Amino acid sequence: MNKLELENFLPYHLSITSEMVSRALSKVYADFGVTIPEWRVMVHLNHHGSLTPSQLGVATSMDKARVSRALILMDKKALISRQVDQWDKRVAHICLTDTGKDLFTQIEPEVMAWNACLARDMPDQQHDDLLQALKTVETWCKAQGDSTSEADYDD
Amino acid sequence: MNKLELENFLPYHLSITSEMVSRALSKVYADFGVTIPEWRVMVHLNHHGSLTPSQLGVATSMDKARVSRALILMDKKALISRQVDQWDKRVAHICLTDTGKDLFTQIEPEVMAWNACLARDMPDQQHDDLLQALKTVETWCKAQGDSTSEADYDD
């Protein structure tokens, strides 16, 4: 590629593919009244049992404001409980309530089915390779961000 | 993957990779005071010479409201000109002005360099395979959307 065309430009395709997938998948759990941030939080709480908002932020790659908003929503719906830490009153320990666990076990199989369907319809290996390639790009982006010599692409 | 974990969940990685890449790349042309929608419009106008807002929407995968907002911004900055169609006064023909072309030729090499740098740092072939896999997913999503039997992932 010598001249720029959106058609073969990775950032462009990443953006629109991500939007399409998000939109398609969110239909699955929007039926349960759950947003993407809520869903991400649920996955991790279900897996780890109890986490602090900070830990949830790291695990879900969401900033603390977004986590906070998700937790407020989930609180209203009684999907989570908050337990103030005994030693440090700034930190809270978040758990799924029984209601929350219930909801999760309802949604999870639908999401898994959606994902399995996508994977099945892709050429062999392409799905796993895609995942791997995305992680490569993520690592590269982080390395770029850390780099001391900002914005110097043509060494 | 049998139990859901965000770590190996494609939609999750698509979303965060897309965000990271967008953020990193937008630094490149934010220096020129250009947003993502404006940038996409510029690429296509530079390539095709003249397009209507509708055509720009299709080409850039943006809805008409987003295109409209981008054009209003670019108008204020005198990057584009609008020519009302002689036969159908609803449609406009959008062109880059000389100022717009100038700006584009300033930004393009920087963007290309950024992209080349990313591609170079990825294992051989992985960049192209990634692009191809993304297109596969896009096609799949569209097919899902068109499908008559909505939301039937198992069978």
Place this chain on the structure above:
DNA sequence: TGAAATTAGTTTCGATCAAAACTAATATAA
């Protein structure tokens, strides 16, 4: 001690976006 700096989490603010409502122009068809 106790003042200053740090940290966890919430709230505010401004920007952006998609969906829907809307305007103006054109096509259809009665």
Place this chain on the structure above:
DNA sequence: TTATATTAGTTTTGATCGAAACTAATTTCA
């Protein structure tokens, strides 16, 4: 014709988001 439907593009509306400001609790260190 002229009424109705459709189309191109803009504007409004409500939701979401990240950055930054903010509050309260804790740690640092003088």
